[in-house]
Amino acid sequence: xxxxxxxxxQLAGPNPSQQPRPKPKHQMLRRxxxxxxxxxxxxxxxxxxxxxxxxxxxxxxxxxxSKAGAPSSSGAADEAGSASLALYYYPxxxxxxxxxxxxxxxxxxxxxxxxxxxxxxxxxxxxDFEDAGFQTCYLLDFIGPKKFAFELxxxxxxxxxxxxxxxxxxxxxxxxxxxxNVELHIDTSKSSVRSVFDYFSKKLAGTNYESQIxxxxxGLEDEERVSNVLEYIEDADLRRWQLPNTKEFQTAxxxxxxxxxxxxxxxxxxxxxxxxxxxxxxxxxSVAHDRVQAAGEFIQKPFKIQLxxxxxxxxxxxxxxxxxxxxxxxxxxxxxxxxxxxxxxIGAVVFMQRGILKVCLRTTDNTTNxxxxxxxxxxxxxxxxxxxxxxxxxxNTWTSVNS
Numbered sequence: 001x002x003x004x005x006x007x008x009x010q011l012a013g014p015n016p017s018q019q020p021r022p023k024p025k026h027q028m029l030r031r032x033x034x035x036x037x038x039x040x041x042x043x044x045x046x047x048x049x050x051x052x053x054x055x056x057x058x059x060x061x062x063x064x065x066s067k068a069g070a071p072s073s074s075g076a077a078d079e080a081g082s083a084s085l086a087l088y089y090y091p092x093x094x095x096x097x098x099x100x101x102x103x104x105x106x107x108x109x110x111x112x113x114x115x116x117x118x119x120x121x122x123x124x125x126x127x128d129f130e131d132a133g134f135q136t137c138y139l140l141d142f143i144g145p146k147k148f149a150f151e152l153x154x155x156x157x158x159x160x161x162x163x164x165x166x167x168x169x170x171x172x173x174x175x176x177x178x179x180x181n182v183e184l185h186i187d188t189s190k191s192s193v194r195s196v197f198d199y200f201s202k203k204l205a206g207t208n209y210e211s212q213i214x215x216x217x218x219g220l221e222d223e224e225r226v227s228n229v230l231e232y233i234e235d236a237d238l239r240r241w242q243l244p245n246t247k248e249f250q251t252a253x254x255x256x257x258x259x260x261x262x263x264x265x266x267x268x269x270x271x272x273x274x275x276x277x278x279x280x281x282x283x284x285x286s287v288a289h290d291r292v293q294a295a296g297e298f299i300q301k302p303f304k305i306q307l308x309x310x311x312x313x314x315x316x317x318x319x320x321x322x323x324x325x326x327x328x329x330x331x332x333x334x335x336x337x338x339x340x341x342x343x344x345x346i347g348a349v350v351f352m353q354r355g356i357l358k359v360c361l362r363t364t365d366n367t368t369n370x371x372x373x374x375x376x377x378x379x380x381x382x383x384x385x386x387x388x389x390x391x392x393x394x395x396n397t398w399t400s401v402n403s
Contacts, residue, residue, distance in 0.1 A: 051122045051123065051124050051125070051128070052122075052263065054263055055116050055124075055263055056128065058114060058116065058263075059114070059116075059128060059129065059132050060132075062083045062085075062112070062114045062132060062133065062134070082111075082112065082133065082134075082135045083111075083112035083113060083114055083133065083134055083135070084102075084106065084111065084112070084113045084114070084134060084135060084136040084137070084138070085113070085114050085115075085116070085129065085132075085134040085136070085137040085138070085156070086098075086099050086102040086103070086113060086114070086115045086116070086137075086138045086140060087116055087117075087118040087124065087137065087138070087139055087140065088115065088116075088117060088118065088140040088141060089117075089118055089119075089140065089141040089142035090117035090118060090119045090260055090261060091117075091119075091257045091260045091261075092141050093193070093233050093253060093256075093257075093260070094140075094141040094164075094191050094192050094193040094233060094237055095117075095118075095140045095141035095142065095192075095193075096260045096268065096272060097193045097196075097197075097226070097229075097230060097233065097272060098138075098140035098141055098162060098192060098193045098196035098197075099115045099140055099262070099269070100226075100269045100272050100273070101193075101196045101197045101199075101200045101201075101217060102115065102138055102140070102196070102200060103115055103269055104200070104217040104218065105200040105203065105204055105217060108204055108217070109204070114134075115262055116262070116263065117260065117261050117262060117263065118139075118142065118144070120145065123144070123145055123148070124148075126148060126151035126152045126154065126155065127155075129152060129155045129156060130154075130155045131155070132155070132156075134155075134156050135156070135157055135158065136156065136157070136158040136159075136160065137152060137156045137158070137159050137160070138160050138161075138162070138196075139159065139160070139161045139162065139163075140162055140192065140193075140196055141162060141163060141164075141192045141193065142161075142163060142168075143161050143163055143168050143171070143172075143184075143186075147175055147176070149161055149182055150175060150176070150178065150179055150182060153179040153181050153182050156181075157181055158181055158183070159179075159181060159182045159183070160182075160183045160185070160199075161182065161183065161184045161185060161186070162185045162186075162192040162195050162196050162199070163185075163186050163192050164186070164187055164188055164189075164190060164191050164192040164195070164237065164238070165188070166188055168186055169186050169188060172184065172186070185199065189238075190234060190238070191230070191233060191234035191237040191238060192237075193230055193233060193234070193237075194230060194234055197217070197230065200217060201216070201217055204216075204217060222273055225273075225274075225275075225276055225277075226272075226273065226275075228276075228277040229275050229276075229277055229280075231243065232246055232249045232250075232253075232277060232280075233253075236249070236250050245281050245284065245285065247284075247288075248281055248284030248285045248287075248288050249277065249280050249281055249284050250284070251284040251287050251288055252280040252281070252283040252284035252287060253275075253280060253284075255283070255287075256271075256275065259271055291326060291329045292329050292333075294326055294329070295326045295329035295330040295332075295333055296333060298318075298320070298323055298326065298330060299318060299330060299333055299334065299337070301318075302316040302317060302318045302334055302337060303316070303317055303318070303399065304316060304317070304343065305317045305348060305398040305399050306397075306398050306399075306400075307344070307346070307348070307373055307398065308373060308376060308377075308398075309397055309398060312344070312372075312373050313343070313344040313346075314343045314344060315334075315335075315338045315343050315344045315345075315346040315347065315348055316334045316337055316338040316341065316343060316347060316348070317334070317347070317348035317349070317350055317399075318330065318334060318347075318348075318349060318350070319350050319351065320349045320350065320351045321351045321352050322351075323351070324349075324351045324353060324358075327349040327351070327360045327362075328360075328362060328385070330347065330349050331347040331348070331349045331360055331361065331362025331385075332347060332362050332364055333347065334346075334347025334348065334349070334362070335347040335362050335363045335364045335365070336364055339364075339365065344368065345363050345364060345365035345368055346361055346362070346363050346368060346370060347361070347362045347363070348360070348361055349361075349362070350395065356389045357389065357390050357391070357392050357395055358387060358388070358389055358390075359377075359379075359387060359388055359389075359390050359395070360385075360386075360387040361373060361374060361381075361385070361386050361387065362384065362385055363383075363384050363385075364384075366384075368383070368384075369383040370383060370384065370385065370386040371383050371386045373386070373388075374386035374387060374388040375388075377389070377390060
């Protein structure tokens with residue numbers, strides 16, 4: 001790895017790791033006469049785009065303000081004219097809370113910051129920021145597709161990356177020589193959002209911008225509330241599952257994902273400040289209870305299948321067409337029923353998805369690996385939770401044991 005680049009890499013143990021994009025609310029419009037010669041524009045393209053005209057206009061606006069600013073007497077860029085850029089990975093909470101930390105820091109020191117969500121669905125291009133005048137760009141919870149970070153460094157004097165994924169760590173040597181103005185904070189021992197908060201907290205504590213500046217990004221009450229949320233986010237991001245009811249917390253947190261686009265929801269950062277672990281756990285437990293109950297009511301007549309034509313043993317399965325959202329809970333209950341019936345402790349939930357037969361495998365047994373089965377059929381996942389697509393004729397051979 002090139003020594004010229006500023007690298008902050010910390011290896012830890014194995015760290016195995018989109019929701020539908022939110023649709024903006026349509027305002028009620030007065031009915032106007034329809035003009036037959038004017039066809040309606042393709043609205044879905046506007047709803048789905050993240051590299052939208054609104055985002056590009058925000059970049060251009062900052063570019064104009066930066067060019068209007070004059071250099072200071074010290075030779076540094078004028079704080080009224082220069083700006084930093086924070087791109088956060090959407091729709092991750094590590095990315096969104098990282099953007100919150102960047103926003104709080106820049107507000108404290110009265111420096112301009114543009115925050116935008118970055119989605120792989122409609123990713124920004126490095127050229128979008130050419131001549132924009134940004135002095136620093138923070139990539140929060142991602143490094144970007146291909147060589148995005150390195151290409152961005154051609155137009156931004158300083159690019160600072162935060163990530164915690166093992167896959168990112170493995171990609172870095174393949175990207176070639178790292179530019180000297182790219183600073184990588186890739187720490188697999190903690191969530192990237194923790195690294196971001198540590199970074200900006202230390203930076204704030206060391207600044208002499210004003211003697212009155214508080215050395216904390218938050219007030220005491222906000223700091224405790226956000227810190228508790230970040231602990232749970234980190235517990236899930238690193239797949240430790242050590243905190244009580246982390247999975248229920250994640251269930252409730254997923255319900256907040258639709259709010260994470262700061263372009264369509266300008267209040268997202270105020271909302272993130274208000275999220276409370278106690279409230280999320282209560283909500284998550286309620287949702288989990290309802291889902292388990294619904295899954296139990298759905299399972300009436302499971303049938304036995306031969307996994308891989310018997311190569312991987314037998315287990316119980318069920319068709320769940322129209323109920324795929326409950327596949328996880330149904331699979332876990334089937335796993336318990338399968339073990340009780342003397343079969344492998346695996347539950348197979350089968351349903352049609354966009355014309356393809358999908359098989360989801362779940363197990364409650366720590367010694368059982370469902371991912372091996374899924375990988376044999378071109379799928380993937382974790383040991384306790386995996387899935388794959390299967391031809392109908394092949395699946396029929398698995399169910400022939402019932403005939």
